[in-house]
Structures are given as structure tokens and as C-alpha cells.
Amino acid sequence: xxxxxxxxxxxxxxxxxxxxxxxxxxxxxxxxxxxxxxxxxxxxxxxxxxxxxxxxxxxxxxxxxxxxxxxxxxxxxxxxxxxxxxxxxxxxxxxxxxxxxxxxxxxxxxxxxxxxxxxxxxxxxxxxxxxxxxxxxxxxxxxxxxxxxxxxxxxxxxxxxxxxxxxxxxxxxxxxxxxxxxxxxxxxxxxxxxxxxxxxxxxxxxxxxxxxxxxxxx
Amino acid sequence: xxxxxxxxxxxxxxxxxxxxxxxxxxxxxxxxxxxxxxxxxxxxxxxxxxxxxxxxxxxxxxxxxxxxxxxxxxxxxxxxxxxxxxxxxxxxxxxxxxxxxxxxxxxxxxxxxxxxxxxxxxxxxxxxxxxxxxxxxxxxxxxxxxxxxxxxxxxxxxxxxxxxxxxxxxxxxxxxxxxxxxxxxxxxxxxxxxxxxxxxxxxxxxxxxxxxxxxxxxxxxxxxxxxxxxxxxxxxxxxxxxxxxxxxxxxxxxxxxxxxxxxxxxxxxxxxxxxxxxxxxxxxxxxxxxxxxxxxxxxxxxxxxxxxxxxxxxxxxxxxxxxxxxxxxxxxxxxxxxxxxxxxxxxxxxxxxxxxxxxxxxxxxxxxxxxxxxxxxxxxxxxxxxxxxxxxxxxxxxxxxxxxxxxxxxxxxxxxxxxxxxxxxxx
Numbered sequence: 001x002x003x004x005x006x007x008x009x010x011x012x013x014x015x016x017x018x019x020x021x022x023x024x025x026x027x028x029x030x031x032x033x034x035x036x037x038x039x040x041x042x043x044x045x046x047x048x049x050x051x052x053x054x055x056x057x058x059x060x061x062x063x064x065x066x067x068x069x070x071x072x073x074x075x076x077x078x079x080x081x082x083x084x085x086x087x088x089x090x091x092x093x094x095x096x097x098x099x100x101x102x103x104x105x106x107x108x109x110x111x112x113x114x115x116x117x118x119x120x121x122x123x124x125x126x127x128x129x130x131x132x133x134x135x136x137x138x139x140x141x142x143x144x145x146x147x148x149x150x151x152x153x154x155x156x157x158x159x160x161x162x163x164x165x166x167x168x169x170x171x172x173x174x175x176x177x178x179x180x181x182x183x184x185x186x187x188x189x190x191x192x193x194x195x196x197x198x199x200x201x202x203x204x205x206x207x208x209x210x211x212x213x214x215x216x217x218x
Numbered sequence: 219x220x221x222x223x224x225x226x227x228x229x230x231x232x233x234x235x236x237x238x239x240x241x242x243x244x245x246x247x248x249x250x251x252x253x254x255x256x257x258x259x260x261x262x263x264x265x266x267x268x269x270x271x272x273x274x275x276x277x278x279x280x281x282x283x284x285x286x287x288x289x290x291x292x293x294x295x296x297x298x299x300x301x302x303x304x305x306x307x308x309x310x311x312x313x314x315x316x317x318x319x320x321x322x323x324x325x326x327x328x329x330x331x332x333x334x335x336x337x338x339x340x341x342x343x344x345x346x347x348x349x350x351x352x353x354x355x356x357x358x359x360x361x362x363x364x365x366x367x368x369x370x371x372x373x374x375x376x377x378x379x380x381x382x383x384x385x386x387x388x389x390x391x392x393x394x395x396x397x398x399x400x401x402x403x404x405x406x407x408x409x410x411x412x413x414x415x416x417x418x419x420x421x422x423x424x425x426x427x428x429x430x431x432x433x434x435x436x437x438x439x440x441x442x443x444x445x446x447x448x449x450x451x452x453x454x455x456x457x458x459x460x461x462x463x464x465x466x467x468x469x470x471x472x473x474x475x476x477x478x479x480x481x482x483x484x485x486x487x488x489x490x491x492x493x494x495x496x497x498x499x500x501x502x503x504x505x506x507x508x509x510x511x512x513x514x515x516x517x518x519x520x521x522x523x524x525x526x527x528x529x530x531x532x533x534x535x536x537x538x539x540x541x542x543x544x545x546x547x548x549x550x551x552x553x554x555x556x557x558x559x560x561x562x563x564x565x566x567x568x569x570x571x572x573x574x575x576x577x578x579x580x581x582x583x584x585x586x587x588x589x590x591x592x593x594x595x596x597x598x599x600x601x602x603x604x605x606x607x608x609x610x611x612x613x614x615x616x617x618x619x620x621x622x623x624x625x626x627x628x629x630x631x632x633x634x635x636x637x638x639x640x641x642x643x644x645x
Binding site: 065073074080082090155156161203 | 417464465468471472473474482501510561
């Protein structure tokens with residue numbers, strides 16, 4: 001009797017342990033270069049649940065697949081989508097700054113960029129554009145949405161983004177600070193940052209990190 | 219004759235294997251007529267029937283030609299529709315700037331035939347700017363009938379002579395074949411669906427049960443889609459499906475076969491309800507017009523320089539995997555397929571046509587469309603396009619997968635809205 005109970009307990013704990021491992025650890029993933037292969041192995045040695053509270057291996061996997069997936073969807077859109085590097089959706093402002101990268105369309109010939117807080121319609125003062133560098137838009141206010149219009153010689157792009165309320169930003173800051181304290185390599189840390197943003201729907205920030213990783217800038 | 223076989227088959231009643239057999243057998247017969255030896259020669263010397271037919275053909279401007287007669291025979295009662303379509307097209311061509319030079323005629327009762335009777339040097343598609351035909355032909359018999367008609371035309375020297383390059387020398391048969399390859403919907407529907415499924419960005423699709431917000435976007439999008447689909451025949455071959463994606467561009471994307479990717483913020487706070495409705499109707503129109511598929515077809519067609527090549531292409535696509543064919547298409551990326559803008563205008567027009575069932579009153583639709591107009595980008599001064607700039611072309615490739623994706627500016631879209639409303643609501 002006692003033996004049976006012991007076996008049951010053992011089986012249950014092993015099962016729970018396996019499930020726990022699946023939820024928290026990402027096994028080595030498919031890679032598309034020696035660099036990503038090494039990164040995948042390094043990542044598999046980490047424990048998502050312990051590294052950042054509340055994070056799961058599922059988010060790491062989603063981010064990993066997004067990192068490797070560079071193919072264009074194609075299809076027919078209603079409007080020309082905003083260029084890569086321009087903020088849309090929910091955006092995490094580092095300090096009070098949001099990067100606005102126009103380099104993807106710089107060769108079209110930049111004409112103007114206007115960013116205005118929703119409701120006020122008042123255009124923000126933007127810094128001088130330096131070729132090849134993202135503009136840093138300052139004094140972004142929590143809880144505010146911004147609309148922007150970028151005009152090039154060939155196309156007019158528009159989009160909007162939203163800076164969440166201060167408490168949400170603070171929660172994100174907490175997670176990022178927690179990650180900083182783990183002493184991970186810069187690439188693994190970047191994947192973790194992307195996963196944190198992925199889980200909280202900050203896809204612009206996630207994509208910025210993934211773009212940097214693809215370009216080898218991280 | 220080949221044509222008798224075609225008339226016996228109705229759309230939607232043929233199984234896939236039968237379709238394939240039909241495709242091969244009829245296609246081979248039709249394409250054999252397209253051989254260079256046949257196309258340029260006067261067949262009347264060897265074929266008494268053709269001799270008799272040729273006698274009835276000339277001059278084309280005065281009498282109905284043989285190929286016109288064949289076209290009318292197959293299109294059945296489409297003649298009156300064709301005349302109506304021509305009248306409509308001429309009234310609105312300037313605003314919609316349709317640069318296509320071929321004429322599309324269709325019959326919804328039996329066959330939908332694309333009658334190719336003019337020549338174009340670029341990959342323009344047959345575009346009806348006010349969208350008289352919201353659903354492009356998709357039946358294999360439709361396409362092969364169209365091809366058969368073209369083959370018959372090519373047997374007549376007068377046809378090739380009548381098509382001239384810039385008013386000079388007659389057009390080569392290979393160019394006419396290219397034209398056919400661009401304009402006919404020869405890519406099988408099953409293939410089209412496979413392409414669509416393969417292009418879904420799986421990692422960006424949001425789970426319907428992620429949260430209340432996403433669930434609501436799915437529900438609202440599906441409700442709109444269901445409403446729009448009420449105005450098209452139920453026996454269409456498309457499997458329309460909504461997928462909500464992570465992007466926040468207040469946009470939507472149509473993939474071949476009927477998949478519509480909706481941005482998560484399409485119904486964001488403050489968005490007028492007319493906007494998502496119009497956006498989804500626009501995307502449904504892209505699917506029904508097979509725009510993306512035709513873009514692939516055009517890319518493939520640009521690589522064709524012989525009838526054999528085209529024959530091979532048709533037979534290959536009926537059983538090849540999409541990746542291989544798309545690989546071939548992407549090898550032709552450098553060739554500019556710049557008809558995207560016209561397709562967008564047409565999709566806008568088709569969207570208005572689809573909305574007519576819901577808003578039969580012209581005043582109401584004007585109000586709805588004005589709400590959509592307010593969401594479009596600002597009208598900015600137009601700067602002359604220097605489309606030969608290779609750096610620019612390279613930059614634009616990120617927007618699509620090699621197909622040049624250009625959207626008309628706000629001024630053109632607004633003008634097209636008004637022309638379309640006038641054409642649809644006053645006809």
C-alpha cells in the first residue's frame with residue numbers, strides 16, 4: 001500500500017517536473033546560421049521562469065520563431081504599411097523617448113514628418129534628422145496616443161502609437177531591471193527582452209530588438 | 219470541335235481529376251492552335267472551313283469577325299452586358315486611370331470569358347474601373363474557353379495584323395501569348411488556396427482567446443465579413459477566413475484563396491464603424507478579383523517567351539508545389555509589375571459595389587464613404603515619379619514579395635470613390 005502511494009507520488013512529481021520544465025525551458029531550436037545555433041544552445045540552458053518572474057518558455061519560442069522568420073507575407077493591403085522602424089501600437093518609451101527610424105524609406109526622399117498628440121492636434125518639435133540614425137522623439141507622455149504622418153517624395157505613410165499609463169510602464173521597467181541583474185550575455189538578454197515585450201503586446205519594441213539581432217547590432 | 223465539348227461543361231460541376239484531364243486535353247488542343255506555324259499563316263489554303271470563315275471576317279470594323287462570333291457564342295447572353303460594360307468603362311476611365319488595353323466580357327449564366335482582343339506591352343491586368351464583375355472567373359472551362367477563342371483568333375492573320383506595336387509592326391505571337399498568360403485565370407484555385415495558407419504569418423496571428431479585446435476584434439470582423447458575403451453567390455470557391463494579427467496599422471491584408479488578416483487595432487477607440495467595414499470589403503474584393511494571384515501569374519508570364527514555355531508553365535503549376543513556382547516568380551523580381559495601383563482602385567470600386575446591398579441609398583453611401591475618406595492620408599503635392607531609380611525599387615521591395623506594391627494617393631482614391639458611386643448608383 002505504502003509502496004503504491006510512494007510510486008504515485010513519484011509519478012506525479014516527475015510529471016509535474018516535466019511539465020514545469022516544458023513551461024520554463026526552451027530546448028535547442030532550429031537555427032539559420034552558426035550565430036543563431038550558438039544562441040539557441042545558450043538560451044536552452046536558461047530557465048525563463050526563474051530569469052524573469054511570470055515569463056514562460058512559450059514566449060521565448062514565439063520570439064525565436066519571429067527572429068528566424070524574415071519572409072514577407074505578401075498579400076494585398078488596404079493601405080501601404082508604415083516602414084519598418086516607425087512606431088505603431090503600444091510602445092514602451094525608454095525614459096521619455098521613442099525612436100523613430102525612417103532609414104527604410106530615406107532613399108524615397110524625405111519631405112516631412114509630423115507627430116502630434118491625439119486630441120490636441122499640436123505637432124511636436126522634432127530633432128534634426130541625421131542620415132542613418134533613428135530620430136529620438138522626446139517628452140512622450142504616459143497615457144497619451146500620438147499620430148504621425150511621414151511624407152516622402154513617393155508615398156505618404158501614417159500611423160499611430162500609444163504610450164501606456166505610468167503604472168504599466170513601471171511594471172515593465174521592473175521586469176527589465178530584473179533581467180539586467182541576471183548577468184546574461186547580450187544576445188540572450190535581447191531575446192529575453194523581446195519575450196517580455198511580446199508577452200505584454202509591445203510588438204514595436206519587440207521588432208526593434210529582433211531587427212537589431214538580425215543585423216548583428218546587439 | 220473543341221468548342222462543343224466546352225459548352226457541355228458547367229462551372230462547379232466538374233471534379234478535380236476531371237478538371238485536370240480537361241485542362242490537359244483541351245489545353246493541348248487550344249495551345250496547339252497557338253503554334254507559330256499556325257498563327258501567322260493563312261490557313262485558308264489548306265482548310266476549306268477556315269477559308270469560308272475568313273471570307274466572312276473582313277473588314278473587322280464593319281462585320282462581326284469570326285472570333286467575335288465565337289466569343290458571342292460562348293458568352294451567350296453577355297452581349298448586352300458587354301455593351302453596358304463598355305459604356306460604363308468609357309465614362310469612368312479617366313478618373314480611374316485604367317491603363318489596361320484588353321476588354322473583359324463575362325456571362326454569369328454559363329461561362330465567364332475574357333476576350334483578349336488588344337495588346338499591351340506591360341503587365342497590366344484587365345481592369346474594369348467600376349467593377350462591373352465583382353467576381354473574376356475561376357472555372358477551368360472559362361479559362362480554356364477564353365484560350366480557345368484566342369487560339370482561333372491567332373489562326374487569322376488579320377488578327378495579328380490588327381494588333382500593332384505603336385502603330386507600326388504587327389505584334390509577335392509570343393507577346394500575345396504573354397498577354398493571355400497575364401489575363402486568364404489559369405492558376406488553379408487549389409493552388410491559389412495553398413499559396414494563401416502558406417503566406418499566413420503564423421507567429422503573428424493572435425489567439426482568439428488571448429483576451430477580450432482580441433475576441434471582440436475577431437467577432438466584429440467576422441460579422442462584417444458575413445454581411446459582405448451576403449451579396450456574393452454562395453457557390454463561390456473561396457474559403458473566407460478572418461485572422462487577427464499583432465500589427466497595429468489599422469489595416470488589413472488579403473491573401474489568395476480568401477484569408478483576410480486584420481490588424482488588432484482596426485476597431486480601435488474613435489474609429490468610425492464605416493472604416494473597418496470598407497477595409498474588409500476592399501480586401502474581399504482583392505480576393506474575388508484574384509489580384510495577388512494575377513500578380514504571380516503576371517510575374518510568371520513575364521518570363522515566357524514561347525508557346526512551349528507557357529504550355530510547360532500551365533502543366534507545371536497544376537501539380538507543382540507552390541514554393542517551387544514562387545521561387546521561379548521571385549527570380550523575376552527585377553521585372554517591374556506596376557499595376558498594383560490600378561488593382562487598389564478597382565478593389566475600392568468593388569468594395570463600394572459590395573456595400574450597395576447594405577446601403578442602397580446613394581446619399582447614405584456618400585455619408586459612409588466620406589467617413590472613410592477622412593481616415594485616408596492627407597492630400598499632398600504630387601512629385602513626379604522617377605520609377606527608373608533602382609535604389610527606390612530596391613527599397614520598395616520590402617512592401618511586398620517582389621510584386622511592386624503601390625497604393626494610389628488620397629486624391630486618386632477620392633476621385634475614384636465619386637466616379638464609382640455615380641456609375642453604380644445612377645446606372
